Amino acid sequence: MRIVVTVKYVPDINTDRGFEDCRVRRTPDEGTLNELDENAIEAALQLVEAAGEGEVVALTVAPPDGDPALRKAFQLGVDRGVRVSDDILAGADYFATAAALAAAVRKLESEGPVDLVITGMAALDGLGSVVPTLLATELGRPALTLAKKLGVSDGVLSVTREHDDVTEELSAPLPAVLSVTDTANQPRLPNFKRIMAARGKQVEAWTASDLGLDAAPAARTRTLSAGPRPERPEAELVTDKGEGGKALAQYLIKNDLV
Amino acid sequence: MTNRTVLVLLDPATEIRTSALELFTIARGLGTVEAVALAGVGVEVLAQLEAYGVESVHQAEFSDAAGRVVTGDERHLPAVVAAALAAAVRRADADVVLLPSSFAAKEAAALTAHALGAGLIIDAAGVSEGDDGRIVGSKRVFAGSWDTSCEVTTDVAVLTVRANAVVPAPAAARVNTQTEPLPVEVPELGVTLASREVKARSGDRPPLEEAAIVVAGGRGTDGDFGPVTELADALGAAVGASRDAVFEGWWDTYVGQTGVTVAPRVYIGAGISGAPHHRGGMQASQHIVAVNSDPEAPIFEICDFAVIGELADVLPQAAEEIRRHKG
Numbered sequence: 377m378r379i380v381v382t383v384k385y386v387p388d389i390n391t392d393r394g395f396e397d398c399r400v401r402r403t404p405d406e407g408t409l410n411e412l413d414e415n416a417i418e419a420a421l422q423l424v425e426a427a428g429e430g431e432v433v434a435l436t437v438a439p440p441d442g443d444p445a446l447r448k449a450f451q452l453g454v455d456r457g458v459r460v461s462d463d464i465l466a467g468a469d470y471f472a473t474a475a476a477l478a479a480a481v482r483k484l485e486s487e488g489p490v491d492l493v494i495t496g497m498a499a500l501d502g503l504g505s506v507v508p509t510l511l512a513t514e515l516g517r518p519a520l521t522l523a524k525k526l527g528v529s530d531g532v533l534s535v536t537r538e539h540d541d542v543t544e545e546l547s548a549p550l551p552a553v554l555s556v557t558d559t560a561n562q563p564r565l566p567n568f569k570r571i572m573a574a575r576g577k578q579v580e581a582w583t584a585s586d587l588g589l590d591a592a593p594a595a596r597t598r599t600l601s602a603g604p605r606p607e608r609p610e611a612e613l614v615t616d617k618g619e620g621g622k623a624l625a626q627y628l629i630k631n632d633l634v
Numbered sequence: 635m636t637n638r639t640v641l642v643l644l645d646p647a648t649e650i651r652t653s654a655l656e657l658f659t660i661a662r663g664l665g666t667v668e669a670v671a672l673a674g675v676g677v678e679v680l681a682q683l684e685a686y687g688v689e690s691v692h693q694a695e696f697s698d699a700a701g702r703v704v705t706g707d708e709r710h711l712p713a714v715v716a717a718a719l720a721a722a723v724r725r726a727d728a729d730v731v732l733l734p735s736s737f738a739a740k741e742a743a744a745l746t747a748h749a750l751g752a753g754l755i756i757d758a759a760g761v762s763e764g765d766d767g768r769i770v771g772s773k774r775v776f777a778g779s780w781d782t783s784c785e786v787t788t789d790v791a792v793l794t795v796r797a798n799a800v801v802p803a804p805a806a807a808r809v810n811t812q813t814e815p816l817p818v819e820v821p822e823l824g825v826t827l828a829s830r831e832v833k834a835r836s837g838d839r840p841p842l843e844e845a846a847i848v849v850a851g852g853r854g855t856d857g858d859f860g861p862v863t864e865l866a867d868a869l870g871a872a873v874g875a876s877r878d879a880v881f882e883g884w885w886d887t888y889v890g891q892t893g894v895t896v897a898p899r900v901y902i903g904a905g906i907s908g909a910p911h912h913r914g915g916m917q918a919s920q921h922i923v924a925v926n927s928d929p930e931a932p933i934f935e936i937c938d939f940a941v942i943g944e945l946a947d948v949l950p951q952a953a954e955e956i957r958r959h960k961g
């Protein structure tokens with residue numbers, strides 16, 4: 377079983393995130409592997425372990441400083457890490473990102489079959505949750521997204537998909553594209569053995585022309601402005617001494633919220 | 635205003651959701667409004683469309699490549715919804731497509747935009763016309779801490795709009811909504827849908843993603859959601875939870891970055907610490923209220939009003955006071 381996991385390098389949500397010149401501000405020590413992609417890595421490792429053989433390749437489209445995401449993926453146990461960086465991909469929108477990921481998957485396919493591409497349910501910065509389905513479309517593969525449970529048997533992937541107020545049972549033959557939710561599994565932690573093994577692994581850096589992408593896909597959206605919201609005024613804090621509930625109700629009534 | 639045609643996805647077609655009324659309200663500010671329905675529109679729904687100024691409904695009639703009629707649950711899969719929307723855009727020569735911001739609608743929006751070569755904005759909090767006549771979407775990002783605006787540079791713009799972006803308002807004058815069948819060929823999906831279940835909406839409480847008031851309970855409830863639901867019912871609010879509370883099996887839906895994103899007029903969090911993942915799904919709420927026994931709880935950093943205390947005491951007392959106020 378050969379699996380490609382797409383992973384995104386994102387600003388840590390515990391830090392003060394923001395923009396600079398309408399681009400996400402990137403400070404090297406505040407960038408991290410998108411947490412939700414750990415669920416994708418875990419799903420891939422489990423499938424390869426169950427199959428008894430195979431390879432897990434982590435793939436990112438990121439600037440050259442995005443390697444910490446791949447290093448973290450190595451520590452979790454992925455075999456290879458590929459980073460696609462190119463000036464023509466700076467500021468890529470959903471479609472350009474999906475197209476670049478698809479081109480990289482095709483290049484990996486030229487080395488040998490890729491049975492499955494697994495993604496996270498969302499990147500915690502962009503929060504679009506659309507790259508997985510676009511990637512599947514670009515690759516001409518079936519998309520099974522937002523899997524809460526999954527299984528592969530006889531070359532068929534089956535998932536329980538949960539979204540909004542809907543639960544669906546879906547299946548598709550491999551090769552396919554799968555996105556997993558944060559409830560699909562419990563990602564493993566890096567242990568000493570994996571951290572040591574990760575040290576010997578090198579990130580493979582590809583450019584757009586390595587993938588046969590020569591022109592920048594035309595951007596379809598343009599950010600006009602980005603500004604921080606005004607700070608909320610200090611909260612009104614009431615310590616409950618027997619009247620706290622009434623105070624809460626009065627706050628709502630006073631502000632015409634009832 | 636240029637003479638734009640704005641398509642709004644109407645799903646389900648048998649009952650009107652608040653999110654659909656919000657989309658119609660926004661669409662009227664942009665041009666002529668038309669709806670796209672995946673099934674037959676009922677009489678009551680039609681009456682609402684007329685009140686909201688929807689000029690016509692494209693009623694999808696699906697068939698497969700061999701011409702066989704498709705009426706099953708596949709109609710709701712994002713690729714099929716996208717096929718209907720793209721067909722409607724082409725027929726109506728539409729300029730803008732608006733959808734709600736549910737996970738399924740986001741995927742349908744992406745596939746529609748992909749098919750049309752259109753630009754896509756996900757989770758817009760507002761949609762307007764820019765200086766050069768192009769569509770501009772405003773977004774609140776990074777857990778509600780930054781506001782951005784984004785212009786769509788293609789001829790067709792596809793946007794998903796978050797709930798509670800506007801207060802729904804009917805049109806100044808009723809229109810006579812025309813219904814037109816829209817033939818749609820279901821694309822080759824490569825997937826088999828074995829079953830699809832829609833959770834029944836409880837008649838008593840508004841759905842979480844659309845509610846004007848949300849009361850959410852966390853680990854601090856210790857499993858007893860009684861006080862949370864009591865206050866919610868006094869307020870006519872929806873009930874939500876933190877992910878931890880859902881993982882414990884105390885409630886079924888959680889608010890947050892990986893759960894439901896809410897932006898109600900009032901969010902009340904009880905026994906919830908305010909972890910970044912949770913904040914990401916509620917920080918855009920207009921008024922944030924917290925009840926927490928820990929004076930150092932991180933949620934206090936982002937709230938407008940808070941009671942430091944035991945939620946089992948505070949919530950029922952608040953509910954009592956609200957009921958008294960409402961009479």
Ligand SMILES: Cc1cc2nc3c(=O)[nH]c(=O)nc-3n(C[C@H](O)[C@H](O)[C@H](O)COP(=O)(O)OP(=O)(O)OC[C@H]3O[C@@H](n4cnc5c(N)ncnc54)[C@H](O)[C@@H]3O)c2cc1C
Nearest residue numbers: 382383437469470495496498499502503504505506507755
């Ligand atoms: C705040 C913000 C708002 C944005 N809004 C828009 C917008 O409205 N329209 C628009 O066209 N673009 C937008 N973008 C750009 C968009 O985020 C990027 O194109 C991004 O690479 C993909 O979108 P996402 O982050 O929403 O990913 P999602 O679709 O949420 O990602 C889902 C999964 O896809 C995979 N994935 C996503 N990106 C990458 C990557 N670069 N490398 C490897 N795997 C990846 C990961 O497995 C991830 O878990 C926005 C970016 C930001 C930061």
Ligand SMILES: Cc1cc2nc3c(=O)[nH]c(=O)nc-3n(C[C@H](O)[C@H](O)[C@H](O)COP(=O)(O)OP(=O)(O)OC[C@H]3O[C@@H](n4cnc5c(N)ncnc54)[C@H](O)[C@@H]3O)c2cc1C
Nearest residue numbers: 852853854876877890891892905906907911912927928945
């Ligand atoms: C990838 C990922 C995604 C996640 N996505 C989400 C998400 O979408 N939504 C989400 O909610 N979480 C999410 N989480 C989990 C999140 O990080 C927190 O763990 C979770 O939100 C904490 O839930 P809580 O506030 O109920 O519990 P805790 O953090 O344990 O807080 C309980 C609070 O209750 C207070 N309390 C205790 N007893 C009482 C009492 N008697 N009266 C009043 N107050 C009391 C305590 O002081 C404390 O502040 C995610 C985590 C990960 C790793």
